[in-house]
Amino acid sequence: MLWPPSGRDTWQFGYGDRFDEGALKILPAGSVYSEPGQMNHFARTGDEAVLVEISGFGPTDTQYVNSADAPKTPNR
DSSP states (O other): EEEOTTTOOOOEESSSSOGGGGOOOOTTTOOOOOOTOOOOOEEEESSOEEEEEOOOOOOOOOOOSGGGOOOOOOOO
């Protein structure tokens, strides 16, 4: 389920190996969607934060098509 705080259409989601703005679908508050296994996907928000509840059955994993896109974690 999606809960944009202002009710604006701020969560955008698409499928593919590379980010493609033209492939994004706007998901309004209360939307439900699926992320099929072994299918690459991408998402973005607008100017406001969006609360996304993710549930499902494992196992799960995150693998980046381009490892340079992976978030960097500083050494601790």
